[in-house]
Amino acid sequence: MRVVIAGGHGRIARKLERVLAGRGDRAEGLVRDRAGIPDLESAGARGVVCDLERASVDEIEGLLRGADAVVFAAGAGAADPVRTDAVDRGGSVKVGEAAQRAEVGRLVQVSSTGAGRLYEPDHALADYLNAKTRAEDDLRRRDLDWTIVRPGLLTDAPGSGTVSLAAEPPPSDGPHGAVSRDDVAELIAALLPVTGARGLTVEVTEGATPIDRAVRAVAAPAPARP
Template identity: 35%
Template sequence: MNVLVIGAGGLTGKKIVKQLAESNQHLVRAMIRKAEQTDEMERLGAKAILADLEQDFSFALNDVNAVIFAAGSGSSTGHDKTIAVDQEGAKKTVDFAKEKGIERFIMLSSMGADTIEEAPASLVPYLEAKKAADEYLIKSGLNFTIVRPGGLTDDPGTGMIELATRFSPMGGTIPREDVAHVLVESLTMKETEGKVFEIISGYTPINKALTRI
């Protein structure tokens, strides 16, 4: 597949790009906002595409079969930026994907996007934006998978997870490396098509967990 990674310059995005390139199954395009990230993306094995979610970036989806949306405004930004990137940026990506006939759309969301009432007040704006984006994708008619990880860590990946439609109570963490692995595997696994699920670290190999959805 020709895969566009949106949010490729982020901590999780870089791991997605690296794993896609190392799989030798995909041609990888990395959408970045900063020109200085170009060399890093090319070292990881991707073609860098300079574009901004808050502008017209439809050209980034030209000649692409699949999209992995992993962009996020970050914890240090205000509510307006969260809406602009996590919600409206994602919605625009869905619209462009429909226009371009994208075959596969993988969304990196967040645990708690559909159980906002259980979340700390500080996370509510972020989760509301994620929920709105997820619902927009679900209703789009695209061939989607929505992955909702628990708290992200920078620990080395273990390749082992637990997966559920919803964990209750909300909680648990997972290395970014394992999240990237789940997103990349989901691209080509029929079992994940049209599914929304949460993931945390666990004791089941990723591929095996995904076949049990």
């Protein structure tokens, strides 16, 4: 499987690249500049320069042609509202459109707990969560085999290989729970080949269920062949 990861130099992305390379998949990460390429190569991935803020949909489409799946793991954080909207929402919209044009069926989007509703400006994470919510809304309108992953508060603790996974969670007041980036990367890798996860939004936090079992529990069975 050839997997292209938007935001390929991010911490979740680099962990995912190691997981994918370890199981024999081809991971390619889109990075803002060449300085990030050695880190991707050390993770077993190929680095491709593509600044999502400046790249056109046509340019991104060309990079996605022939891919089996795309992961949107890009994020600008919450410090700069303009960049947050440009990357977390605008970058997602570009990648979704490019994936559709390139006929890449599978797309997994990394969002956040607390997304799924719009917040008033006085909320501490309004810009960030509103950008994630609008990115989710755009993806849901697309004819893609998409899955949205909403991690809780991300940590750098070693992965446990177990999680709590909730399908179609109700809107909350903001990020809650915690989860290791290691476990989020493992979860994304487990979701990528699952046919029953189309159109599914999942919220992941720390838990006691092995990741593969958690995915099987929330994914709908594939339709029977006639």
